[in-house]
Amino acid sequence: MAVVAWDDAMGVGSSVLDSDHRILIDLLNQLHDATETGQSREVVGSVLGVLAEYVEHHFRREEVMMAAVGVPDIEAHRRQHHALEARVAALRDRYQAGERGALDEDVVMLLKRWLTEHIMVLDKSYRPWMEKAGPQAGTGKRGTIAVP
Numbered sequence: 001m002a003v004v005a006w007d008d009a010m011g012v013g014s015s016v017l018d019s020d021h022r023i024l025i026d027l028l029n030q031l032h033d034a035t036e037t038g039q040s041r042e043v044v045g046s047v048l049g050v051l052a053e054y055v056e057h058h059f060r061r062e063e064v065m066m067a068a069v070g071v072p073d074i075e076a077h078r079r080q081h082h083a084l085e086a087r088v089a090a091l092r093d094r095y096q097a098g099e100r101g102a103l104d105e106d107v108v109m110l111l112k113r114w115l116t117e118h119i120m121v122l123d124k125s126y127r128p129w130m131e132k133a134g135p136q137a138g139t140g141k142r143g144t145i146a147v148p
């Protein structure tokens, strides 16, 4: 199955958040490669662990930045973050606890779909606010929004 690639259409108006999204996509592709090439439990488990941690880190950063640039009604977005990160964390826990079937190719494809849909729909909806805050939004430069 094709690897997901970041492209300009996924841009959300913040270089910091775009870079986070690239990292998440890269981790998903690594996870996909690791399962597809039959890597050991340790390798797959550790990629999954890093992905779960980065998802959480990124979502908190994105939430702080959305609030800082004045995006309205961020509760629904926050709820989707919590649901997504809970699913990834549960998957990591089940896999690391030894449930081999917890992570098959379908699950990895599902993760890719959730994440790319989330970026393309919900994340892109805050783009006008990020753009209004300027290209330096989130970079901590020019006294704009500091990177959480």
Ligand SMILES: [Fe+2]
Pocket (backbone or CB within 6 Å): 062, 077, 081, 118, 122, 123
């Ligand atoms: Fe988001």
